[in-house]
Amino acid sequence: MGGRDMVKTANGIQMEYWNPYLETLSRGELDEIELSYFKNIFSYAKTNSIMYREKLKGVEPENIRTLEDIKRIPLTDKEELRRYQEIEPYPYGGILGVDIKDVTTFRQSSGTTGRPVYVPETYESWQWRVEAWCHILYMAGFRPHHRVFLPFGYNVYVAFWEAHYTAEKVGCELVPGGALDTKGRIHKIIETRANAMMNTPTYGLHIAEEAKKMGIDPASLGIERMLCAGEPMPAATRRRLEELFRCHVFDHIGGTEPCAWAGMCETKDGMHIIEPFFLVEVLDPETLQREVEEGEMGIAVVTPLGRRSFPLIRFNTKDLVIKGKDSCLCGRTSRKIKEVVGRTDDLRKIRGVLFSPKTVEEVIRHEFPEVVEYEIVVERKGIMDEITIRIEVTPDSGGKELEQVKARLRENLKVKTNLSFHVQMEPPGSLPRYMLKATRFKDRRESER
Numbered sequence: 001m002g003g004r005d006m007v008k009t010a011n012g013i014q015m016e017y018w019n020p021y022l023e024t025l026s027r028g029e030l031d032e033i034e035l036s037y038f039k040n041i042f043s044y045a046k047t048n049s050i051m052y053r054e055k056l057k058g059v060e061p062e063n064i065r066t067l068e069d070i071k072r073i074p075l076t077d078k079e080e081l082r083r084y085q086e087i088e089p090y091p092y093g094g095i096l097g098v099d100i101k102d103v104t105t106f107r108q109s110s111g112t113t114g115r116p117v118y119v120p121e122t123y124e125s126w127q128w129r130v131e132a133w134c135h136i137l138y139m140a141g142f143r144p145h146h147r148v149f150l151p152f153g154y155n156v157y158v159a160f161w162e163a164h165y166t167a168e169k170v171g172c173e174l175v176p177g178g179a180l181d182t183k184g185r186i187h188k189i190i191e192t193r194a195n196a197m198m199n200t201p202t203y204g205l206h207i208a209e210e211a212k213k214m215g216i217d218p219a220s221l222g223i224e225r226m227l228c229a230g231e232p233m234p235a236a237t238r239r240r241l242e243e244l245f246r247c248h249v250f251d252h253i254g255g256t257e258p259c260a261w262a263g264m265c266e267t268k269d270g271m272h273i274i275e276p277f278f279l280v281e282v283l284d285p286e287t288l289q290r291e292v293e294e295g296e297m298g299i300a301v302v303t304p305l306g307r308r309s310f311p312l313i314r315f316n317t318k319d320l321v322i323k324g325k326d327s328c329l330c331g332r333t334s335r336k337i338k339e340v341v342g343r344t345d346d347l348r349k350i351r352g353v354l355f356s357p358k359t360v361e362e363v364i365r366h367e368f369p370e371v372v373e374y375e376i377v378v379e380r381k382g383i384m385d386e387i388t389i390r391i392e393v394t395p396d397s398g399g400k401e402l403e404q405v406k407a408r409l410r411e412n413l414k415v416k417t418n419l420s421f422h423v424q425m426e427p428p429g430s431l432p433r434y435m436l437k438a439t440r441f442k443d444r445r446e447s448e449r
């Protein structure tokens, strides 16, 4: 249980931590704890999960003496989880780490990249997960005086349930906003006077757009804090949300399988890894072996150190991140991620240039407030790849202005991505609006091959 009333002083600033003890341990202490936790979960997985009994044959816990030794243990990827789920016991198969009678909740991944992974939770593993999340929520400044609106139907998706139970544990008051459309949700925020929200960046922007259509200034809704996740959020998008709602916006990162493993503190400068709940390695994307240096980009490999219902050892998240500093003005001692670049699945080579859709989002949110929605389409015309950006602008922009927007956008994108875009204007309301994870990038080349 966190000591939520305790206050420590860091750099002369009074800081409040969810768990003042864990959040200010020295690097040496954290390393020691994580190594010992890792050995425990490793032995546990080898004994209790069919997948790891087979996968880790020949690697014994006594071979792990230092954090460096961990680098020799094979990684686990999502495809393997899917494969092992095909065996008994249904539906969890070989990833299950407990007796199936002990499972208390069924949840699953969203399945955006293929067949969903079914996730077994026991009461114990769920409590572990929620406690880890409390660090993220508390770090983002959520407190008992916050009435938190959660604008989603939770269904079988783990993130909303985590958000719900965590808000309760931190002492906030929660308003579940499922089974309503966006208009209904805006009315509910007004009716309940909710003053905090948790949502995807895309849906935050969508709420603002809908509110404006209803003649309501999003800033007048009274939201003070917003915690986002689900998509890589460029700083420009975060600032856009902060301006629209006149509130503080924080980011965090996680996934259904590895849990939420890093979050943003009040400095809003990168994200803290939630240590010692997770061992996070940032590995060189080419070799997946060497740990990268501060400021370098790598792939996050995550081991949740205390979840037994579904033990995961060195899970390849496929999240590309830039490794951050080890220290922070907030006084927390955990390692940091400077920036989330995107998913390795989203990176594409277009005309020989490495392209990340996040760069386009950054340009749009930073310099084109009149663009309300967009979509990128890559097609192969003959032997050439062609990129088109379809945009929708606010109803009040028109005529000559539109031609200027198109020209400016083409120029900006060229500078930032080294690629030439066709810009195509679309009528208001014609592009899809996303509730959860946005898929604004369509690569149509694969299907034409």
Ligand SMILES: [Zn+2]
Pocket: 265, 266, 267, 272, 328, 329, 330, 331, 332
């Ligand atoms: Zn910090």
